[in-house]
Amino acid sequence: MLETNIDDMSQEIYSYILPKLFDMGVLDAFLTNIIMKKGRPAIKLSILLPSNLLERVESFIFHETTTLGVRKYRVEREILERHFTTLKTDIGEVSVKEGYYRGKCVNFKAEYDQCQRLAERNNISLKEVYNRIHYFKELNEE
Known part of the structure; x- marks a missing residue:
């Protein structure tokens, strides 16, 4: 550092x-x-x-x-294993970064620029885009 x-x-x-x-x-x-x-x-x-x-x-x-x-000064850091996937939703596809801890997905985040484009293209709020991404992510896990 x-x-x-x-x-x-x-x-x-x-x-x-x-x-x-x-x-x-x-x-x-x-x-x-x-x-x-x-x-x-x-x-x-x-x-x-x-x-x-x-x-x-x-x-x-x-x-x-x-x-x-x-x-x-020297610092130690621990990072999650990362995977990049494409999630298909009812408003379009979006790239998602997933973080894994000991083999289990503990974090995921959709790419902001793509979410912004989906919001504009579908005439919905960015918040709604994120809500739909979470919904479809949970569907894919079942």
């Missing part, structure tokens, strides 16, 4: 930095609003990355942000 607190950089720059980090191969990158000493608002940039990218990402952060230092 590589982290830095930044309190003197234009917010617009983050929309440039984050995609670049993912293009470099980081596992995750996220921003957290924080309050620093003397009550100054700031952003904590956190980057989860494989160790072989550390030097490259560190250099990128020093060149592309206003930070003067970074924190580095």
Whole structure:
């Protein structure tokens, strides 16, 4: 994990930095609003990355942000086994990502962009699309 607190950089720059980090191969990158000493608002940039990218990402952060230092530490992570399937519903097909823990599906999520298109194409709310996906997912499990 590589982290830095930044309190003197234009917010617009983050929309440039984050995609670049993912293009470099980081596992995750996220921003957290924080309050620093003397009550100054700031952003904590956190980057989860494989160790072989550390030097490259560190250099990128020093060149592309206003930070003067970074924190580095090792973290462990546990991830679910993932499967991607296509679910057929009465309003169309949608790609679904399923997460398995010890062989059992414990999470599933439909692709947002596809759900948005289904809502627009069928003139229904996005909430209704998600409700139908859950319904058809349960039907397929029976």
